Every structure is written in C-alpha cells, then in structure tokens.
C-alpha cells in the first residue's frame with residue numbers, strides 16, 4: 110500500500126511528496142566525450158568537409174540506424190523538421206497537394222507540409238491512443254491526397270495495420286513520424302519500417318538525442334537516392350572512395366536540394382547513444398508498466414491504452430488521462446500545477462490541437478499565396494478535432510527521464526496523484 114504525507118498540497122505551501130532530483134536527460138558518458146574529441150581533432154566536421162581517410166561518423170550512424178530499424182537506408186538530417194520536409198519532397202508532395210496530418214502532434218508535422226506549399230488536412234485522433242484515427246483519415250481522403258503522415262505520439266503506436274491497409278487500398282504512401290517512438294515495435298517490426306518512409310527527430314528531449322538532429326529511413330533505393338540529394342544541395346556520397354583531401358560527395362542535381370546535413374559532432378553522439386537505446390527503452394517500459402499498474406489502483410487515472418499488437422513500447426512521455434470529477438472537478442491546468450509542485454518536475458499537458466495552436470500559423474507565412482483558394486484550404490480553424498480537444502482538457506504528461514529511475518520513484522509519482530486526489534476539496538476552491 111502506498112502512503113503519503115497528508116499535509117496540505119505543495120501547491121499551497123505543503124511539503125512536497127518528492128524533493129529529490131530525477132535522472133538527468135540528455136545523457137552522455139566518457140565514451141561520448143571520446144568520440145566528440147575524435148571529431149574535434151580529425152580535421153573534418155561535416156560531410157561536406159574534405160575526406161581525411163576516416164569513415165564519416167554520419168555514414169556510420171546512418172548504417173547503424175538503418176540496421177537497427179530492420180535494414181534499409183537512412184539519411185541523417187540537421188533536425189526532425191528537415192527530415193519530415195525531405196521525406197515529403199522525396200514522395201513527390203508539392204504545391205497544392207494534400208497531406209493528412211494528425212490534429213494532435215508537435216507543430217512541425219503540419220508546418221513542414223505547409224512550408225513546401227502543400228495543404229495539411231488535420232485529422233482527429235483516437236480517444237484511447239491520441240494517435241490519428243484510421244476511420245477519420247479515410248473520410249477525408251481526396252484525389253489530391255499525396256501522403257498520410259502518421260505520428261506515434263507520447264507512449265503509443267498508431268494503428269499501423271489500419272494505416273497500412275488504407276495506404277494499400279488507396280495507393281497513397283504512408284509517412285511515419287517516429288520522433289517520439291525510436292525503437293518501438295509493432296507486431297515484430299520497428300515503427301518506421303512499415304510505412305514507405307519515416308522521419309525521426311533527435312532533438313534534446315527525444316529518447317535518442319544529440320541536441321539537434323534527425324533522420325529519414327526507407328527501404329526504397331530510389332527514395333534513398335532522392336533523399337541524399339535533397340539534404341546535400343543535390344549531392345550524394347561518391348560512388349568511389351575519394352582520395353584524402355577530396356570531397357566525398359558527387360554532384361548529381363536530379364532534384365532541387367538544400368543543405369540539411371547533420372554535423373560530425375552530432376553524428377558521433379548519435380552513434381554512441383544508439384548503443385544504449387534498447388536498454389534505456391526497456392528500462393522506461395518496465396517502469397512505465399509498473400506506473401500504469403500503480404495508477405490503476407488509485408482510480409480516476411487512466412494511462413493511455415496499450416495495443417496488444419505493440420511488442421516494445423517507447424515512452425517519450427508517460428501520458429495519463431484523468432477523470433477530473435475525481436479531482437474535485439478542477440481543470441487540468443490546476444492539477445498539472447499541483448502535480449508539478451508535488452514531484453519537482455515539469456509536468457505538461459498534451460500538445461494544443463493544431464486547429465487552435467498558437468505556434469501553427471500557416472496563414473501568416475509569406476509562402477501562402479493570396480491569389481487563389483490557398484488560404485481557405487490552409488485555414489486550421491476549419492478542422493473539427495473533438496477527441497484532440499478533449500485530450501488536451503483531460504491528459505497529463507510526464508517526461509521520460511522520470512522512467513529512468515527505479516520502482517520507488519514510480520511510487521513517488523503514484524503517491525503524488527493519490528495525495529492530490531485526497532486533497533481534491535482544496536483544489537476545487539482554488540482559482541487560477
């Protein structure tokens with residue numbers, strides 16, 4: 110049985126359930142330092158630098174990450190947004206075409222579609238996973254739909270069977286955004302290997318991180334060729350090993366490329382951290398499942414549904430839905446603040462739905478043509494996203510580093526929920 114101090118809530122000046130530090134994120138160790146120094150002294154800091162006789166960290170990471178995802182090709186990029194952009198461009202998505210995007214996700218999913226002149230069609234999510242609903246997606250497919258972007262959000266995997274079928278039936282390619290799910294497995298396959306192409310972010314908070322970084326993965330060699338050129342100003346790795354002092358890239362120009370390359374420093378960190386990903390994911394998964402169990406005993410708290418077809422789950426954020434009546438009818442922001450105060454860690458709401466998100470402003474972009482129906486088609490407010498909106502009103506998210514602790518850390522989290530629930534009368538009287 111969990112016990113907790115029945116003092117008043119930390120939000121009102123009581124003693125918090127926990128003051129101890131949580132595990133730190135991002136992580137690096139002596140080996141990471143060693144690789145970074147190796148890059149520093151190597152005389153080559155970028156793939157567009159001159160060949161120094163050593164294999165690029167960027168190529169080594171690309172190979173390792175492709176292998177990790179079950180075999181195929183990987184093109185590292187400067188960040189996840191660039192990965193999404195070149196994935197869309199490689200699929201041939203262009204001006205005026207439509208891309209289905211979940212209405213609940215990080216803004217870059219929609220803004221990367223809008224930035225290439227295409228139209229994000231915002232699709233509502235499922236209540237129990239917060240991932241895009243296959244049925245809602247099916248309803249808005251049109252002759253202009255050029256891609257379906259599915260995002261595996263927080264600590265779930267979207268219904269990949271459903272989306273694979275939808276993609277097969279319609280011939281519309283599936284793009285998986287795995288920025289929050291590196292290493293998760295659906296029926297034995299890594300996420301990212303089921304769609305035609307997939308994008309990853311390795312930004313600071315992600316479970317595989319180098320600060321700022323990204324990658325695209327595909328099994329299709331034609332897409333791979335395009336992706337390489339799209340991210341290196343129309344160049345790709347040379348067919349032959351270059352002489353020392355020469356460029357390792359050959360000029361092709363079969364597409365309009367841009368520079369979106371990942372630096373050698375970042376690639377070295379990723380190569381190192383990738384070795385730890387499975388262990389860290391397992392550690393988080395074990396704690397996440399234990400926390401799911403503990404919260405189940407408290408009542409009024411429902412962690413997101415785990416689909417039985419998921420063999421390995423990645424917890425980017427531990428996300429839990431509250432029955433707010435059990436919390437004195439307080440609003441979610443009040444409970445979020447109360448939990449943050451009890452736990453000494455920043456608890457978050459889920460993202461703001463993209464039809465009402467301060468960061469998503471496609472109509473303010475000077476890439477938006479004013480001369481035709483482009484603004485009307487882009488307008489986020491036209492989309493109806495009831496489940497995404499409800500998710501925002503009822504769900505809380507804990508950052509994944511809390512799951513890198515031990516079982517007693519999970520008990521602290523459950524205690525904080527239980528204490529807040531017990532003190533719900535004081536929350537009810539609290540005005541924000």
Ligand SMILES: *Cc1c(COP(=O)(O)O)cnc(C)c1O
Nearest residue numbers: 188189190215217288310311312
């Ligand atoms: C983080 C993230 C991105 C953007 O990645 P950046 O590296 O920040 O550009 C895109 N999609 C999802 C789902 C993300 O979580």
